[in-house]
Amino acid sequence: MYAVAVNVAPIFLLILIGWMTVKVKLFKAEAGDVLSDFVFKIAVPALIFRTLATADFHGASPFKLWLTYFTGVAITWAAGQLVTRHVFKQELRIGVIAGISSAFANNIFIGLPLVGRSVGSDGIVAISILLAVHLPIMMIAGTILMENASHKVTGGEKRGTLAVLRQVGRNLVQNPLVIAVVLGLCFNLSGLPMPLVMMTVIDQISAIAGPTALISLGMALTKYPIRGNLRIAVTMTAFKLILLPACVWVAAHALGLSPAWTAALVLTSCVPTGINSWLLANRFGIGHSVAASTISISTLFGVLTVSAWAWLLS
Template structure:
């Protein structure tokens, strides 16, 4: 247990550190936004680029990895939607948001640092393969589902799946994470190695990704609260932190993934809800308080649940 604590606790201590910097008025919350931009636009893309470019995939197929992870997404999303609409009596828009919040893990800001510390290089390779499709699929699915729910609830004409897909696709083409992954994949395919000095520089920038991501996340969390959704958020948090990783572990075991890849997938699926759920809620102007509550609560409880998953896996 002590070794697990040494790997997991620093992740959440850095989040708490970032939160405290703002609460104690040492830094302003806007600085956290800037630091988050650096992480998303520079540090993590560099990490993805370097990881993919230097990885040895041993001929492994990514499809079993994707199936295992997105099986967990499907179960968590469906369960969250059903509970929100049938047990809490909310409309279809809140159902979509609840499902998305229960299935959208904070893979970049928490998952990557966690897997890096606990699993190591093999885990980062698995994360890179996952992130190549995770953000595009989740953002397109979330936006399209919310568009359809909006149409059913308010009668507003839908923009159509093609229009939404084009809009999201255009944003993803410019997404720094996708650019970093694709650039690394090009080097991997042609077998070109970076010069040692350049690799060292990229490595130093990439090394900033984990601590900067966690601190910026903590600073950003000061903007969110529970907003009177404690009971509802607690159920969605349980789906996110327990049901989703349990499903991923079961499917990954059935598909015979390696212990390292299984651990990486289960651990990243067990991390708190990502801020993208709140971004979609804000775009459609519905459920912002609920999304913020789930993000806050899952992050607070995540230190316990992630530690337990790490203890079971490692």
Template sequence: MSSVAQDVLPIFILIFFGWSLVRFGVLKEGIGEGLGDFVFRVAVPMLLFRTIAHADFHGSSPFRLWIAYFAGVAIAWTIGHLIATRVFGHDSRIGVLAGVSAGFANNVFIGLPLVERTVGPEGIVAMSILLAVHLPLMMIAGTLLMERAEQKTSGRPSQGLMAVSRQVALNLVRNPLIIGLIAGIIVQTLGVPIPAVLDNVVAQVAGMAAPAALISLGMTLNQYGMAGNVRIAGVVSTIKLVLMPACVWAVATLLGLSPQWTAALVLTSSVPTGINAWLIANRFGVGQGLAASVITLSTAVGVLTVSLWALLLL
């Protein structure tokens, strides 16, 4: 238990540290947003680039990894949607948002640092393979389903599948994470060695990703809070923190993934809800309070549930 605590607790202590810096006026909230931009646009892309460029995949196929993770996403998303609409009586827009919140893990800001500390290099390779498709699939699915729910609820004309897909695809092509992954794949495929001086610089910047991501996340959490919705937020958070990783573990075990890859997938699926849920809610102007409540609650409780999953897996 002590080794698990040494790996997991620092993750959440850094989040709390970032939250405290803004909460007690040491730094302004805008600094956290700037730090988050640095993490998202520079540090994490360099981490993914270097990981993929140096990785030895041993001929492993990524498809079993993707199936294991997204099976858990699909189950959590579906149950979150059904509970929001059938049990709590919300419309389909809130149903979509509840599904997104239940299935969209904070893989970049919490998952990567957690897997790096607990699983190591093999886990980061698995995370890189996952992130290559995670953001595109989740954002396209969330946006299209919300667009459909918005049309159904408000009766406004739909933008059309092609128009929405084109807009999301354009955003993804310019996404720094995708650029970092593609650059790493190119270097890996060509077998071109990275010059030692350049590799050292990239390694130092990539090393900033984990602590900077956690501190910036804590700083931005000050803008969320619990805006009501405690009951439904509690249910959605439970699905996210307990049911989703349990499903990922079951499918990964059935598919025979390695212990390192299984641990990486389960641990990253067990982390709190990512801010992407709030971004989708904010874009469509519905459910911001629910998304914010789930993010805050799942982050607050996550230290316990993530520790439990780490204890079971490691």
């Protein structure tokens, strides 16, 4: 258990440090936005590129990995949406926000550092492959479901699925994570050696990706207070921290994933809710309190559940 604590505790301590820097007014909350941009556009892409450019995939197929993870996501999202609709008697749009809050893991800011510390390079390879499709699939599904829900509730104009896919496709072409995945795989397939100077610079940037991501997340959490719809938020937190990783674990064993990839997927699925659920709520103007409360509560209790899952996997 001590070895687990050594890997997990620094993750949440760095989040706490970031949160405290804003609370004691050492930095303004806006500084976290700049730091997050650096993480998303430079640091994490550098880490993903380096990992995939030098990885040995051992002939493993990414399709089992994707199927494993998104089986868990589908079950958890459906459970979150149905419970919110039929147990808590909320309208359809709130149900969609609750569902995505229960199933959208913070893979970039917490998942990558956690897997890197706990699993190592094989785990980073698995998460990099997951990140290539995670954000697109989650945002496409969330946008389509929210637009359908809004149309049913308010009767407003509904965009077609093709229009949503076109918009997401345009965004993906400019997405730094997707670009890093493509470039890393192309470099890997080329068989070319990476120049020493280039490797040194990329290594130095990659080394700060994890700590910087966690500190910037802590700074961002000051924007997501715990308020309103607490019963829903607590339930979605339980789904996020317990149900999702349990489903991923079962699917990984059923599909015969390697121990390293299984550990990587379970660990990244058990981390707290990502801020994208709040961004979706903000875009459609509803469900802010559910998303914000779930993000903060899941982060608060995440240290316990992440430690428990890490211990079980070890």
